[in-house]
Amino acid sequence: MNAVAFYSNTGQSRSVAEYFAEQLSYPIINIENSSDDHYENLVLVFPVHCQNVPDIVKAFLKTTKIKNLTVIATYGRMCCGNVLREIQNRYRQSIVAAAYVPTKHSYLAQDSAFSDYDKLRPIVEKIKTPAAIILPRLYKNPLANLFPKWRSRVGLKIFKNANCNGCNACGENCPLKAICEGVPSSECIRCLKCVTACPRHALEIKIRLPLKLYLRKKKSDQLIIYT
Ligand SMILES: Cc1cc2nc3c(=O)[nH]c(=O)nc-3n(C[C@H](O)[C@H](O)[C@H](O)COP(=O)(O)O)c2cc1C
Ligand code: SF4
Ligand code: SF4
Structure with missing residues (x-):
């Protein structure tokens, strides 16, 4: 099965997920309600929380088998940490494409949402001809894991x-x-x-x-x- 899966609290990751679902003609699912545990191609969109991967996303990755994984982390223009590389290291999924997408911060009402969707087009093309990539390590504040x-x-x-x-x-x-x-x-x-x-x-x-x-x-x- 192919799908776009999202975890979203204030709608930013959901909007990005909807873009991929439309471009790829994949069904879109909320990981909080997902019942399938096996995917051929999966695009997973989620928010960065305190420079970390949210626990719900970790639990989903732990229990789900994915042949070709695309990971998209939305972040509130502060710091995206190293979450995508952490996913690759921890779950050893075969990652075919990835992105950090700057968007409205959940806590800043005046922020603007991400709108440069054309720039995500190379990811759509890569998903259609998947091949594994290695993600580089990005800066993460050493205190980010402290409570x-x-x-x-x-x-x-x-x-x-x-x-x-x-x-x-x-x-x-x-x-x-x-x-x-x-x-x-x-x-x-x-x-x-x-x-x-x-x-x-x-x-x-x-x-x-x-x-x-x-x-x-x-x-x-x-x-x-x-x-
Ligand atoms: C608890 C929490 C922690 C966050 N931590 C960060 C962060 O470390 N860096 C950052 O740039 N944005 C951070 N954000 C902002 C979100 O990553 C950003 O607004 C995201 O797009 C929200 O996605 P959603 O609307 O799909 O939930 C945080 C938001 C919340 C709620
Ligand atoms: S802010 Fe707290 S209470 Fe509200 S939905 Fe999130 S975890 Fe639940
Ligand atoms: S805070 Fe809002 S959603 Fe919660 S009980 Fe009150 S009215 Fe209902």
Whole structure:
């Protein structure tokens, strides 16, 4: 089976996945609901979280057999880390193409989404004639592995406002089941899927000073493609 699979909390990776699904005429699947565990050609699109591969993506790669894998990491123009090479090292999948795609940061409302889709065309062509590639190692901050989820929790607060009616759409959409009726638990990784999913716009965020200062740093807008 061929497919485009995505993991996406605020829609950026999903938009990139939709581009590949349309160009390749592959079905598109959300890895949170996927039941197949074997693919001939798979394009996997996911966000960089704290310069790391999200746990859900790691679990998917661990249990899924893929003959030809294309990996696309979207990142919020801060630092993409070394996630694609980490995937190649850890899961030894045969990677045929890869890219780091700069896009809107989940925490920055004023950011613009990725729009240079024509530049992804070489990846589409490579998928049609797959051959394995070796990915180079990129810079990753040596502190990136130090309690990343805790750092996210400390950096950003999620709270509900008076619009909340207790429908619990937030809890049903949370990939970690880490929120109930608008109140996040200590398992929350601040991916903001619940904020996007709330039909009443009842969830708000407050970015604390250290994260605010970090997000003001010089942005990187580099689209990096490997074919
Ligand atoms: C918890 C968390 C950690 C993030 N860490 C990084 C990061 O280390 N570097 C970066 O450039 N962007 C980072 N981002 C931004 C996302 O990678 C980026 O906005 C991505 O495109 C979101 O994809 P999605 O909308 O498909 O979830 C982070 C976002 C979240 C929610
Ligand atoms: S989805 Fe929104 S309105 Fe529904 S319980 Fe959660 S925060 Fe409240
Ligand atoms: S509760 Fe936390 S982990 Fe769950 S969707 Fe919301 S931000 Fe993401």
